[in-house]
Amino acid sequence: MQILSFLVPLFLILTSGFFHSTSASVIQDKDERKTIGIRVAPPFVIQEENTDYNGLTIALWEHIAEQTGVDYSFEERSIQGLIDGVENGELYASAAALTITSDREEIVDFTHPFYVTGLGIAVSYQPAGFWQSLIAMFSLDFFWILSLLLLLLLFWGFLVWIFERKENSDEFGGTAAEGVGSGLWWAAVTMTTVGYGDKSPRTLGGRIVGFIWMFTAIIVISFFTASIASSLTVTQLDSRIDGPEDLPFVRVGALEQSATQTYLQEERIGSTTYASISEGLRAVQENEIDVFVHDAPILQYYTQIGFRNRVRILPGTFNDQYYGIALPLNSEYRNEMNQIILDYIASDEWNDLVNRYLGE
Structure with a gap:
């Protein structure tokens, strides 16, 4: 019993030092x-x-x-x-x-x-030259706009011919094709405000049609002018890609070890990897690749500070990224x-x- 009474205090003294050092270690680690x-x-x-x-x-x-x-x-x-x-x-x-x-x-x-964002696509910025503009004039979008305009002129030309073909046969007479052709000519010169005066409606119905068409044409010409101009802008001329659906068909670059690279691999889209975003954007600029894909806000930042008027970012994002x-x-x-x-x-x-x- 005397030995036990001696060992217990000794044990408490030794262990108190241990716990003290452990506690100090925790505080120090914190x-x-x-x-x-x-x-x-x-x-x-x-x-x-x-x-x-x-x-x-x-x-x-x-x-x-x-x-x-x-x-x-x-x-x-x-x-x-x-x-x-x-x-x-x-x-x-x-x-x-x-x-x-x-x-x-x-x-x-x-x-x-x-922060939540999405992937963006960087493409080369190339001012449109003469040949690019000429090629764009034969694009499907351009022909679609012209076709709509022609159909609209044909519609109003047909209306005025319906009213004028009998009482104004001198200007809108002849066969149906000739009469509608005259109406088409009248609708075109009225819309463009050229107004040659060689053909004009004389009946009440024809003049009502002409009155409505004159005011409608102001809106129509503004719309089609903007549409045609849009089809010829640089943003439509300098890139073969409009969005992520085109990535499998062009040369793609991405940042190595990034989530973008993983996404491209999962989508089975081949890509060239770069050690930095600047290297990737420079590769786009020098036509080594067609596009560089990365997080949109980061691409926008790099483009603004180092690649203005040399690289641009397509509008819109895809594949949401959560930071x-x-x-x-x-x-x-x-x-x-x-x-x-x-x-x-x-x-x-x-x-x-x-x-x-x-x-x-």
Whole structure:
């Protein structure tokens, strides 16, 4: 019993030191600086000349760090490096323009999406020359517009001929074909306000038709002028692609290790990969590839700052992309981050940031 009374205090003294050191270790681990993986992807992550970073994702992370009290430092990595670093514990989190995909969700967790966008298509910008304009004039769209215009003129020419063929046979008489042809001529010169005066309706019905057609023609000529001009614009002349449905038939480029590359592989669309977005857009500019596919807002940013009037982005997006922050599987701090993100992206401050970096 005396031996036991001696050993118990000794045990408590030794174990108290152990628990004290363990507790200190936990506190130290909590307070140590965390490494946050990033990748430059303007306007979400922008690197300044003094090696500082800003951008939409950086502003979001700074807000999260402020709310949680996490001390951190940034470390640049490749796309795959961002995922691998979180998976193996080297990174506390990865915050960039990371798309949430099913493959990535198998090895890391993601926060709630903080931004939703889609893929865009970059094509070469080439001013239309004489031959391009001439070719466009023989396009299906151009002939379709002309056909509609001809049918409209024929309709009004036929109407005026119905009223004028008997009482005004000098100008609209003859065979049916000759009479309708005269009506077609009258409708054309009336629409264009040339008004030769060689043919004009004299009956009440014919003049009512002429009165209605004169005012209708003002709207018609404006519509067809705009339609014809649109069919001859540069945006219709300088590209063989109108949207994602044309990707299988052209030379496609994508960023290596990106979600875009995965999408193209799943759709069985062959592509050439590039180490950076600038390299891909330069390949489009130099006609090495026909299109470069990537997240639309990032393409827009690069086009505006480095490829203006050399590369343009087709209107519209496809294949929605959800951006989230990558975290280790079963992260104990994931729920807290989600709450902070959901509150922040609903705030006016976040809306102002989105407008600042991405435009209205």
